[in-house]
Amino acid sequence: MSARDEILGRVRSALRDAPAAPQPDRTYRRTSTMSEDARIELLVDRLVDYKAKVQVVGPDQVADRIADLLAGTGDCVVPAGFTAAWLPADNPETGPRIKTDGPESPLALAELDGADAVLTASAAAVAQTGTIILDGSPGQGRRAISLVPDRHICVVEAAGITELLPEALARLDGTRPITMISGPSATSDIELERVEGVHGPRNLEVVIVRSRRA
Incomplete structure (x- = not known):
């Protein structure tokens, strides 16, 4: 028996006589009727x-x-599976120099730290909270590439923008490594002094792509 199985066994044994957890109240609003333009404007x-x-x-x-x-950018990290038609030409002399990060050939931490930018797609976005969601799918990459470089350029397609968080969560696979981004990385100390770039990119640039109109 592994340590994991032993620990989970003890948890199950301890909870055997515990009352069942009540079903959560789901009377909150979970859908919206906002138009695409309204969702983009709010986001x-x-x-x-x-x-x-x-x-x-x-x-x-x-x-x-x-x-x-x-x-004028130097090294730019792009995850495997990013839409090739959106990429600029790789120019080693004037930049950008595209470096692809993927499961088969992940970049070293030093390469991520030395990159000038990272360019990713997104899984969804929530207009009401200003949150962009990445789930590690092709074109989004592993969590490290969106946290280590100091500049994150993220493409958000209008079809993936919802008004409400429950709408977005319903579209996601909860077993995937989900990262939620609400603006550049920032925190404040006890005196409310804002510090940016402590636990993620200092600069967030978002390109929102409207749906193709008929």
């Missing part, structure tokens, strides 16, 4: 309030906008 408002930089583009403008954001 932008929340992200800007959190000191993120946000740009809203059409589906055919993503590559050009990312190229503008990465102009």
Whole structure:
């Protein structure tokens, strides 16, 4: 028997006579009828309030906008599976220099720390809270790449934006490594002095992509 099995066995034994946990109250609102434009507007408002930089583009403008954001950048980490059509040309002389991080060839921590930026997609976003959600799927990568580099550029597609958190959670696989991002990394001490970049990127830039209109 492994230590894990032994510990879980003790927990089950201790809880054997415990009363069943009551079902949680689910009368809270779990769906919305906001239009795409309204959801984007609300998400932008929340992200800007959190000191993120946000740009809203059409589906055919993503590559050009990312190229503008990465102009003059050195090393940029991109997770395996990121949409290739959104990537600027790899230019070792003038940048950006694209470094792909994937399960088969993960970058070393020193390479992540030395990168100028990381570029990822997202699994979902919650307009009401200004939260972007990554779940480690292709194009989003492992958690470390969105935490170590000091600049995170994240692409959010309008189809993945919900108004409410329960809506977003219903779309996710809860067994995946979920990361929720609400603005750049920031914390405050007891005197409310704001410090940025302590446990994640100091700079968050979001590119919101509208759905293709008929």
